[in-house]
Amino acid sequence: MELLEQIRAFQPWNPQEEQDRAELLRRLGSGEALYTRDNASAHLTASAWVVSPDRRQVLMAYHNLYGSWAWLGGHADGERDLLAVALREVREESGLVNVRPVSPEIYSLEILTVDGHEKRGVYVSSHLHLNVTYLLEADPADPVRRKPDENSAVGWFGLEEAVAASSEPWFRERIYKKLNAKLALV
Structure with missing residues (x-):
């Protein structure tokens, strides 16, 4: 199913998701280029x-x-399957091999603000991440490792501790x- 259809089918859980869903639908429906970072003001990410x-x-x-x-999570970078992006990013950022979707459905939607920052010596202007979140599952006994260019530690936390x-x-x-x-709904 195409991302636009997935977002249309998504049932918001709270006002934040309702508002962000409406804006995601508006932007995707406008034809705006959102799948790459070429759009410096807003682009799609998956968490x-x-x-x-x-x-x-x-x-x-x-981080x-x-x-x-x-x-x-991370940027779509041209990939249109955001679940595949979320899985790729988890594997890259944590070293986990055996990670799987609890469901292929969107778990949550968010529009996230990103302050201007330096990345690899280049300034990146403040922008929005139009984010789609998926619920994934993995075994805490499986080994994890950090990805030094992005994070300095990876670990499991109790829900409240996280x-x-x-x-x-x-x-x-x-x-x-x-x-x-x-x-609690899953």
């Missing part, structure tokens, strides 16, 4: 809320760019708490 099979732990990475424990580990208040309150609360 993963990676949980243990018992749904009591979540995988986080300490160098943000100086915070955070979920895993929220508390983030140093970004908006993510703690609006995103990570929401993702954990939605686990």
Whole structure:
């Protein structure tokens, strides 16, 4: 199913998802180029809320760019299958080999602000990540490793500890708490 159809079928869980879904549909429907970083103001990203099979732990990475424990994910970079992007990014950022979708359906939607920053010596202007989140599952006993150019640590946390580990208040309150609360519906 095409991303636009997936987002149309997505049932928002709260007002944030409702508003962000409407804006994602508007932007995708406008024909705006969103699948690559060529659009400097906004582009598509995919994130993963990676949980243990018992749904009591979540995988986080300490992201160098943000100086915070955070979920895993990255840019579409031309790929139109955002679930494939989420799986690729988790494997690249954590070293996990055996990670699988709990469902192929979209788990959550967010529009995320990214402050201007330096990346590999080049300035990147402030912009939006039009983000699609998938719920993935992996075994906490499987080995993980850091990806030094992106993160300095990767580890499993209890659900509440994962929220508390983030140093970004908006993510703690609006995103990570929401993702954990939605686990009760799965």
